[in-house]
Amino acid sequence: MTKLEEHNFPMESFIGGYYISVEICDGLINYYNDNSIDTTLGTIADGSGVHVDPGIKDSIDLAVNPHETNSSVSAYLSALGSVLSEYQNKYTQLNRMNRFTLTQNWNIQYYKPGAGYKDWHCERAYNNNRLLAWMTYLNDVPNGGTEFLYQQITTPAKKGLTLFWPTDWTHTHRGQISGDHEKYIATGWMNFIDQ
Numbered sequence: 001m002t003k004l005e006e007h008n009f010p011m012e013s014f015i016g017g018y019y020i021s022v023e024i025c026d027g028l029i030n031y032y033n034d035n036s037i038d039t040t041l042g043t044i045a046d047g048s049g050v051h052v053d054p055g056i057k058d059s060i061d062l063a064v065n066p067h068e069t070n071s072s073v074s075a076y077l078s079a080l081g082s083v084l085s086e087y088q089n090k091y092t093q094l095n096r097m098n099r100f101t102l103t104q105n106w107n108i109q110y111y112k113p114g115a116g117y118k119d120w121h122c123e124r125a126y127n128n129n130r131l132l133a134w135m136t137y138l139n140d141v142p143n144g145g146t147e148f149l150y151q152q153i154t155t156p157a158k159k160g161l162t163l164f165w166p167t168d169w170t171h172t173h174r175g176q177i178s179g180d181h182e183k184y185i186a187t188g189w190m191n192f193i194d195q
Helices: 022-034 071-090 092-096
Strands: 016-019 044-046 049-051 060-064 106-111 130-137 141-148 153-157 161-166 173-175 183-192
Touching: 016 071, 022 071, 022 106, 022 130, 022 183, 071 092, 071 130, 071 161, 130 141, 153 161
Parallel strands: none
Antiparallel strands: 016 161, 044 049, 060 106, 106 183, 130 161, 130 183, 141 153, 141 173
16 A cells, blocks of 8 residues: 555644545545535534534535445545555554444535535534544635644645544534635544444
């Protein structure tokens, strides 16, 4: 396996970033556009359930089954596995956790200019089974990255940059909103496998 180019986030941030090929990103955008009839408005989960609130999250999402056999999706999941391996090599204590994998649908999300995930949140707030969150920027978006509250880090939205980070409140984050550019991302979670 070829070592992926790393984006150097501080070790103590527990944010890992590695670049996958731009061709894989283009393949996912094409897959999204080819399946746009199946997109839905982005939802949020909170104490009142799952609902749409564009004041918090304004996106158009395509849910992707983890067992999807489309060649573009398969190529992406293979690259995602390589990024996860790099992340586990960097943070070796992760290898001592109970088994985890991709177990649920993940999303390809589209944000028109001015849209985004505007509210501070963490990925574990309403799902205790999540261990790691991941996200890939599928296109370049100037000033359209992700802000991590406590790490005081804003990631760049560079095409191919794939992030992994812990899902807990320690990694509260929100999207950086670009008023001028559209944005595509792929995102999901690694969940503990029920024993």
